Amino acid sequence: MCTATPAAPHVPAPPTYRTRRDVKEEGKAERETMQLHKGKGVASANTSDDTLPWIEKYRPSTLEEVTGHQDIISTIERFIDGGKVPHMLLYGPPGTGKTSTILACARKIYGPKYKNQILELNASDDRGIDVVREQIKTFSSTRQISMGPASAAGPGFKLVVLDEADAMTQVAQNALRRTIEKYTRNVRFCIICNYVNKIITPIQSRCTRFRFSPLPIESVRHRVDHVIEAEGVKITDDGREALLKLSKGDMRRALNVLQACHAAYPNTSEEEVYACVGNPHPADLSLILNSMMSEEFYTSLRTITEIKTLKGLALQDILGGVYEQLEGVGLPVQVRVTVLERLAEIEYRLSTGSTEKIQLSAMIGGVKAGLDLAVNEV
Numbered sequence: 001m002c003t004a005t006p007a008a009p010h011v012p013a014p015p016t017y018r019t020r021r022d023v024k025e026e027g028k029a030e031r032e033t034m035q036l037h038k039g040k041g042v043a044s045a046n047t048s049d050d051t052l053p054w055i056e057k058y059r060p061s062t063l064e065e066v067t068g069h070q071d072i073i074s075t076i077e078r079f080i081d082g083g084k085v086p087h088m089l090l091y092g093p094p095g096t097g098k099t100s101t102i103l104a105c106a107r108k109i110y111g112p113k114y115k116n117q118i119l120e121l122n123a124s125d126d127r128g129i130d131v132v133r134e135q136i137k138t139f140s141s142t143r144q145i146s147m148g149p150a151s152a153a154g155p156g157f158k159l160v161v162l163d164e165a166d167a168m169t170q171v172a173q174n175a176l177r178r179t180i181e182k183y184t185r186n187v188r189f190c191i192i193c194n195y196v197n198k199i200i201t202p203i204q205s206r207c208t209r210f211r212f213s214p215l216p217i218e219s220v221r222h223r224v225d226h227v228i229e230a231e232g233v234k235i236t237d238d239g240r241e242a243l244l245k246l247s248k249g250d251m252r253r254a255l256n257v258l259q260a261c262h263a264a265y266p267n268t269s270e271e272e273v274y275a276c277v278g279n280p281h282p283a284d285l286s287l288i289l290n291s292m293m294s295e296e297f298y299t300s301l302r303t304i305t306e307i308k309t310l311k312g313l314a315l316q317d318i319l320g321g322v323y324e325q326l327e328g329v330g331l332p333v334q335v336r337v338t339v340l341e342r343l344a345e346i347e348y349r350l351s352t353g354s355t356e357k358i359q360l361s362a363m364i365g366g367v368k369a370g371l372d373l374a375v376n377e378v
């Protein structure tokens, strides 16, 4: 669900807060952080600097600290311990620990001075065909200086990390294919992306693939609890549960929202979390649904518009919420199908830039049309 949400007028906007408008923006925010660190080293994990966003401050520095992907981590650890690291392709939704895993790997392989041994390129760098040919080649072809805790001779290879590789052009990816083969002797490639099908198959087949699924809620809870304790965040139990639910397995989102709430409110409860994210509170959603189901059309339109304006909600979010709420309402199949079809249509129209006002009326109309079916059936 896209959360393109106008900021609620009564919610102060803390500087570190970012909504997950879409994957692209996530990537952009991440790239900005990366840019800051570029050249000076990327993972400034666990520093005591209070100005750092928490996602950087609490970036795992070791593989053990990466939560929720035990199988992947133990496989990668075995690769490193055995001195046989393959080219790797890490893919999956944002905020699940892909970049952190690779940085922790580099630290494990090369020790604290790992920054000299990796070439990190992300989507904000120019990664056209020239970069693939020149920058990677220059880095790949220089021999690795012996270092590393594993042995005196070092691991014998360097790492090229291509973050957000799904943003690379096909031509650049094709050029990369030959580069990978040519320099396999002293370079390992770590390719990171959100959508694996945007990576050309010849590259996929040269890599060991790891899928990072959305983090289980317990893994997010584990890390979030750690941060809450370390930062002394005042949060109620229902606030914590709302935060975990809204994070949808995205740790970056969870930590950003937590930091935003901490900056904006002295005490965080469910109410504040929903306000911060801009998502409709479940109580408001039940009001909206009840209004559509029981009130007359214009009354319902007025009620919903009032809630929408008061809480600064986006129709897209209301639509998603109403959909979830409908699951708990016992409706005949035909009615459900009709209503869902209407909602789907409205969601599509919203995504193509339709007016919220008209689509709100359409939503009420859609629900009412579905209910009329049920009445006629009886």
Ligand SMILES: Nc1ncnc2c1ncn2[C@@H]1O[C@H](COP(=O)(O)OP(=O)(O)O)[C@@H](O)[C@H]1O
Residues within 6 Å of the ligand: 030, 054, 055, 056, 058, 059, 060, 065, 066, 067, 068, 069, 093, 094, 095, 096, 097, 098, 099, 100, 101, 212, 215, 223, 251, 252, 255
């Ligand atoms: N599995 C995880 N364990 C612990 N922290 C995580 C995990 N995944 C993400 N994070 C937190 O979220 C931030 C962003 O993670 P990152 O590795 O950059 O995600 P991705 O590259 O998958 O988008 C990290 O700095 C870290 O604080």
Ligand SMILES: [Mg+2]
Residues within 6 Å of the ligand: 030, 098, 099, 100, 163, 192
């Ligand atoms: Mg990343």
